[in-house]
Amino acid sequence: MTMSGMKKTLAVCVSTAALGMPMMASADEYTIGVSIPAATHGWTGGVNFHAEEAKERLEELYPDVSITIATASDPGEQANDLEDLVSLRDIDALVVLPFESGPLTDPVRRVKEEGVFVTVVDRGLTEDGIEDLYVAGNNYEMGRVSGEYIRDELGGEGDIVVLRGIPTVIDDERVEGFESAIEGSDINILDMQHANWNRDDGFEVMQDFLSRFDDIDAVWAQDDDTALGVIEAVKQAEREDELFIVGGAGMKDIIERVMEGDDLVPVDVLYPPAMIATAMDLTVQHYMSNGPVVGEYILGSPLITEDNAEQYYYPDSPF
């Protein structure tokens, strides 16, 4: 769904470029600043990759558009980046994936007050009305889709374990969605522990779950990095036959397994780092399209199965 959406956007880009070019002449040049977290874990690595790809593609498509990407390794650094983008690069539009919602709300507001068009990605600001455009995945939905799959697959009853992410709003929303999906069924969550969206932690937490519980029917790892650690732990305990694992995000290693019809990892739930590219496309469209491009764009979190896995597979991405 997202892919076809993106393709459509692309098609629109091309056509508006052809039509719009003569009108803009050389007078209008747009500088777009993109501020994202540095590649500190797999998912943000994917964000960096797709941002670079989108920059190349868009700059080639629109000679008038120049895009600057700044990566920050903590919220403070990102706030500095925002100031620099405004004062040094004189940006017309900002695409920002905030490190954390709270600390970056005010810096983004100050950018907005300079008259810059603001697109916020993935993590919403704590105050409404600052951004012109909001592009995000749906964390609640992501959890709900995962929960629904596990509930249906287990026929409404069974014992499961949950490996949570880094304690943040994102993690809370996903778990809320998950719990809402299994509510009313006889699915019993044996325990939840934080594995911090991390491979090593996933391995260790799962090892401990396995020595603690003799019977586990399914594992919700919530994240593909975590899932890879879980897979190893399950293999070590030789308990592949009794359970299945549901990750999340859309990492290529996991998508590969889904494509191959791996029984241990039958599905994945999309939460694409490529959403940064969607946001950049839309931001450019704000200038290029003759239709209004403002408001909220919420991407779906479809279930990736053996049948549709291929369309979510990016073999060149580091994620």
Added chain:
Amino acid sequence: MSNVLPESSPVKQRLTGVDFKTWGPFIALLALAILGVLINPAFLGLDNLSNMLTRSAFIGIIAVGATFVITAGGLDLSVGSMAAFIAGVMILIMNSLVDQFGPGLVTVLIGVGASLILGIGAGFINGLVTTKGKIEAFIVTLGTMGIYRSLVTYLADGGTLTLDWNVRDVYRPVYYDSLLGIPIPVWAFLIVAVTGYILLNYTRFGRYCFAIGSNEKVAEYSAIHVDRVKTLTYVLQGICVALATMVYVPRLGSASAATGVLWELEAIAAVIIGGTVLKGGHGRIWGTVVGAIMLTMIGNILNLTDAISNYLNGTVQGIIIIVAVYLQRAAWRTPGP
């Protein structure tokens, strides 16, 4: 406190109780283990114990190296990043050799050899810049910590470096197999610890470490090659990091920017829990071993219960670490000179 001093003469201490200085970490470990059993009997399961000891091997092996560095009055903050960097390069090298040598033993051995060379090199750089450059170890290793971390991120393009599947199959047993019922990483940990113990307590090099850590100037006047010995401690640390990486890579077959984060602090904590003095001059290898196991055990126990809110894991860890060190130091203060 001071008015208690005269009463507790060394003789009385021996009569009344245990020597906390030596046995403190072991007692703390035992107490923690009892707590573990009370919380969940699964703690004593053979699988769980073997998982836990195997896990503690990474931090443990690194911490043995850190014991030398700290005893000689130094500090190495770069070990976690170094481990990630070495793991990354090792994976890249092995992947690139598959075409030439096939996914066999040769490829793995070259990878392991490369890891050792990198470890020695990285340790040598830390040592040389600290001693010859006359820069505080804290700053030098803080610098190299950032360098190695960003290098591995760069090598992985911000993503994850994954070992070729076929090589993985050859290398995998190094983490998952056992010898005489004991997992191989635990053997590695044991051998490193015994070697470290002999080196620190029964060789001239070990005594020099103590001397330099106690008073560098005096050591220098006593004709000890301070720079050389200190550099050697960093090289030793590098070797330990390389060894830890060798048993880490076969576990998940991957390295990324998230590999080995905060290992440096865990290693230092293990050393201090074990009774080594942070400002140098006094080191205990067996204490370090116990410290490393204890740190892993805390995490393990927290995973075995849902009685404590997950958000409070850090609090529990913090309290246990402080109490463990307090037990030891409280007894350390009272006996007097």
